[in-house]
Amino acid sequence: MTFSRRDFLKTGLTLGAAGAGGMLGGGLLSGCGTGNTIKAVTTSTAGKPRYGGTLRAGLTGGSSADTLDPLNAITNVDFSRIDNLYEPLIGLTPAAQPVFVLAEELTPNAKATEWIVRVRQGITFHDGKDLTADDVIYTFRQILNPKAPAAAAAGLASIDAKHMAKLDQYTVKIPCSTPFATLHQALAIPGYSDIIPVGYDPAHPVGTGAFQLKSFSPGTQSTFVRYHGYWQTGRPYLDEIVITDYADQTSQVNALLAGQVDVVNLLSEDVISEVQGEGKNVLVSAGGGWNPFTMRVDTGTFSDVRIRQAMRLIVDRKQMLDLVFGGYGTLGNDVFGIWAPEYDHSLPQRGRDIDQAKSLLKAAGAEGLHVQLITSDIAQGTVLAAQVLAQQATAAGITVSVNDVTVNDFYGTNYLKWEFAQDYWFYNFYLPQVSLATLPAAPFNETHWNNSRYNSLYNQAIATVDDALRTELAHEMQRIEYDEGGYIIPFFPPVIDGYGTNVGGLIPSKIGLSLNAYDFKNVWLS
């Protein structure tokens, strides 16, 4: 079992190496990396990789609460900086599969109650200090600090940070208080568990990343320069990165068209033709993030499973994706974790069935149902998707009144308590996502899902080190969600970025973060 795990991760590593090779070739990987959902891929005209130059990135999604602290990154622009300053033990390939970064070994015991992690030798932080086992232990103790838990704490709660032990200079034993067969997956989510040196001070942020900090003013601009001691040979290509915060897409696109920036993130589909018309490139990725509608299963209207299933049947997913994202993106099937190896692709694609929805409503005595949907501009397209849902629901005689609240209202005192609302999630693997969202003790259980069969399947799966067995258990969990769950997952939104013709090395990725999770070390300027 242990052996198969190692094999699996090695496969991941090879994939990653192939990814890097693809990047060298400039878009070689774009064909296989994106699946069949991409309608238009612009190829870069930047030619062969070249060293030097300053990449200017104009990014939206930041705020004056921007931070360089990898333990507390929240916004998109935070991730853009953190993904270049720091590195995790395990990362993601463009196909969203785990790959070794700082670690060179990660092995669980048979019961998944203990992991051994060994980091690569010869890696240095920006201040010249060697990366060792101590830094790994320090990082996890900071993440799981009960007084100030980091954003990653909820997903890594099984780790028993107190009893972590240094086996040698580069090897750490990570004991788990409950079985945790998916540690390698949980660690791979970008921007949450990057390794920081012992005694890390956010005022002097040093990591092991390809770029080190030059200047930072929150919500405005930050600059980074090449780290000459970077361990991956030949990287980075760029000398410098300048990341500027933009308040909205209009000024961001204007800056791209006027040649003031080289790359922009998080575009909506309606500017694609404008950007291409002006001779710039568009990068469309089939991301694994998801923007669900959330129905509370424990109380109120949606405690009746027939009404939940009826709601899922009234959605014309294709039309919704067309209207909200111009048809880019991937259809959803009310189950999350689309690129996870455990995702069940054999579940029949749910389509629109008004007759069945009506008969379910009739059986539930809920004809002419009237519900309120709380929406907010929390992620791209959320408000529009809510309006489309309300429109589509009328066919089944359901009145959905859409209540558009401010982002602060949405995440205010009623967050996780709304009866019918929306949310957005970055890509995650299946079981780590379950631990965050659909277990009774999950910190973000917005649908208040608590199914005893499902819970016990999870407990078995999380203790199962064998990939095939664990996948089988996960499939059964997904079938329960498919039949009874509180989420409507109509689609997995695309990630649309723009870049100038002088930029090379950008490839579509399934990670769901812009610009292949802001992977600027593989980017060059012609």
Add this chain to the structure above:
Amino acid sequence: MTTTTNVTAETEESKQSKPRKPHPIRDMLIKRSIIGILTLLLVSILVFAATQTLPGNAASAVLLNTATPQRLHALEVQLGLNKPAVEQYWTWLTGVLHGNFGTSLANGQPVGSLVGGRILNSLVLVVLAGVIGTLIGVGLGVLAAARRDSLFDRVLSVTSLAVTALPEFVVAVVLVIFFAAVVIHWFPAVSVFVPGTAPWSNPKELVLPVATLVIVIVPYVFRMMRASMIDALESDYVQMAQLKGVPRWRVLLFHALPNAIAPTIQVIGLSFLYLAGGVVVVEYMFNYPGLGQALVSAVSDRDIPQIQAIVLVLAAFYIAVNIATDVISLAVSPRRRLPRS
């Protein structure tokens, strides 16, 4: 003993013999400044009370969808948000009286330095737009009044009416399309400075934001100037001057203009006040790192110390412009300087 008495007597005598002359400008300055300071205090209380009614707080605004109860609680304690509102306000106020505007709840940096650089950026924008807009507006107003009902006057009047109906963001978008992004690429479409550099070291970045604001205020100044100039030109003293054979340009500049400028000064003052608010939209459109942009993000971050500092700066600007407008109006209208009996 005696000397002292004598001195006192003398002083009293001299005081009596020279009664304090009423000085309307000085008196008004003192009175209005005191009222101004009280207004600022009131504004700070109102703004603080308003921020308390907003949903969520700085901690939930920072954490958004990563806000587990433990993380929320830890951050609230760290930021002092768990203390009673009155205590939070008092801490802030005593800090301000000691010249300390506190630290940002969003990123922990001192508010003074965060807001300081942005004041300069916005001030440059407002003053440039105000001065250029005033000169153009007054100049066009005088010319249009001098050639009343000519083609020039009619075209200008109709155009100014049309431009009045355009909001700033439309003007900004049109300028960007024509001069930056699509038609010709003369100027940058967004005004991004390297943080810490002065706005005048980035002159190209200033062109479009200033032009937008100028286009928005010129019609108001122009229309007021034209109307009051026409009034002045119809007055008896102007006719008298014309009959005496005073050259046309002298009549316009030395007889009519000084009398027509007083009402226009009020409109110019209003334009400056408008600019202080109008920069919010324009800064947002051009990503210009000024006060308005900072205020928008401070409100969405629930960053109370930064909201307070920016609103106080804007309120102080309003008060100062109001006082300045009245002082200048007084200064150019000798009649009104006489004490009222």
